[in-house]
Amino acid sequence: MNIYILLKQVPGTSDVKMDEETGTMIRTDRRNVINPLDENALAEAIRLKRALSDVEVTAISMGPPHAQRALREAIALGADKAILLSHKGFGGSDTLATSKALAKALLTSVNGRLGKNDLILCGERATDGETGQVGPMVAAILDIPVITFVRKITLEDYLLTAERVVEEGLELIKTPLPALVTVIKDINQPEFPTLAGKLNAKSREIPIFSPDDLGISNNEVGLRGSPTRVVKIFKPKLSRDVIMHQQDSSGAAVDNLISFLEKRGAI
Numbered sequence: 001m002n003i004y005i006l007l008k009q010v011p012g013t014s015d016v017k018m019d020e021e022t023g024t025m026i027r028t029d030r031r032n033v034i035n036p037l038d039e040n041a042l043a044e045a046i047r048l049k050r051a052l053s054d055v056e057v058t059a060i061s062m063g064p065p066h067a068q069r070a071l072r073e074a075i076a077l078g079a080d081k082a083i084l085l086s087h088k089g090f091g092g093s094d095t096l097a098t099s100k101a102l103a104k105a106l107l108t109s110v111n112g113r114l115g116k117n118d119l120i121l122c123g124e125r126a127t128d129g130e131t132g133q134v135g136p137m138v139a140a141i142l143d144i145p146v147i148t149f150v151r152k153i154t155l156e157d158y159l160l161t162a163e164r165v166v167e168e169g170l171e172l173i174k175t176p177l178p179a180l181v182t183v184i185k186d187i188n189q190p191e192f193p194t195l196a197g198k199l200n201a202k203s204r205e206i207p208i209f210s211p212d213d214l215g216i217s218n219n220e221v222g223l224r225g226s227p228t229r230v231v232k233i234f235k236p237k238l239s240r241d242v243i244m245h246q247q248d249s250s251g252a253a254v255d256n257l258i259s260f261l262e263k264r265g266a267i
Contacts, residue, residue, distance in 0.1 A: 001052065001158075001177075002115060003045045005059045005079065006102055006122035006135065008035040009070040034070045037123025041183050043190040044153060045121050046078040052155060056080045058111055062090055062101055068206050075201035076193035083111055087210035089218045094226035095129070099137035101221050104214045106142065110207075114142065117158045120180040124149055132182070139180040147173050151186045 009032045034042075042059065049055040059074035061067050062085035071082035085101055093101065106114045114120075120139070125132035132148075139146035151170075152163035161174045162181060193201075211221055219225055247253045261267045 001055050002111075002118040003048060003055060003057045004106060004111070004114075004118065004120045005038065005042050005045055005057065005074065006120065006138065007038045007042065007059045007061045007070060007074055008123075008126050008128075008134075009033070009061060009063050009067045010035045010126055010128040032066070032070070034073060035123055035126045035128075037125060037127075037183065037185060039123075039190040040185055040187050041121040041123050042074055042077060042079065043188045044183055045119075046191075047188065048119075048153070048155060049078070058083065060102060060105055060111070061085070062093070062098055065208070068208075071206050072201040072204065073193065075204055076197035077191065078197065081111075082204070082206045084206055084208045085210075085214070086208050089211045089222050092223035092226060093221050094228035095131055095133040095137060096227060097221045097225040099134050099141060100225070101211070101214065101216060102134070103138045103141040104216055105209065106138070108214055110209055110214065114178055116178060118178045119155075119160065120144075120178070122180070122182055124182040124184050135180055135182040142178075142180070145175040145179040146182070147175065147179065148182045150181050150183050153181060153183075153187070 011032055042057075045057045049057055057079045058081040059071050059079045060083045061071055063070075065084075065086050067086065068082075068084055071079075071084055075082055083105065085105060090097075090101060105111060106120070120135075122135045122138075124135070126134075136146050136148065147160075147162045147164055149165045150162045151165055154161045158177050159174060160177060160179055160181070161172065164171050164173060165184060165186075211218055217225075258267070
């Protein structure tokens with residue numbers, strides 16, 4: 001059985017940068033991290049690997065060359081293999097173009113092909129785009145079941161049972177494999193990599209594939225293959241009128257504050 005993790009490298013929350021000309025996120029900064037919810041997906045894959053027999057975990061990511069750092073971290077945490085889709089032709093891909101590339105990677109001999117008893121895991125959303133679209137899109141392209149917002153997974157005789165969070169409470173769903181599951185942070189607590197894991201990851205070779213390697217036309221990925229367009233981005237200008245009242249023994253500052261709140265109906 002193969003478990004595939006769709007892993008994304010995202011900017012730290014304080015390091016998000018946008019290209020104002022193309023409307024796309026700048027991903028060349030090395031101060032990036034694994035998308036937190038993808039860490040939960042990876043941790044769940046490792047848990048299932050420990051609980052079951054004959055399981056191989058493969059992390060797949062699409063991004064610039066330095067995204068190998070995130071994949072090496074995935075190996076350090078327990079993944080068996082990692083694959084990177086990286087080429088200038090992928091640059092600027094929206095969620096649909098990204099999903100097409102990831103689905104193609106799962107269907108080709110790049111990773112041994114998606115099997116009938118295989119499972120795909122990913123985070124419910126990424127912290128940079130917050131769309132939550134890639135996982136379900138990949139499942140739709142592959143024409144396999146998808147279960148979202150999952151907080152618990154069990155596997156028995158290749159039958160997957162998932163407990164998912166819905167507005168009314170919890171929902172229990174069963175489906176045969178292959179299937180794709182998007183997880184929420186409540187599913188587990190990710191572990192830290194061990195020294196042995198880091199040493200193993202450091203020496204591992206991570207194959208890098210281009211659109212040509214996947215048999216994808218350049219018109220299907222990148223900006224040309226992305227139907228979503230950011231028309232304009234700008235930084236909002238904030239302006240505030242600030243009135244400072246210095247407290248003194250006269251009590252005038254308190255009287256002024258009370259008067260201010262009364263005028264606005266707060267008291």
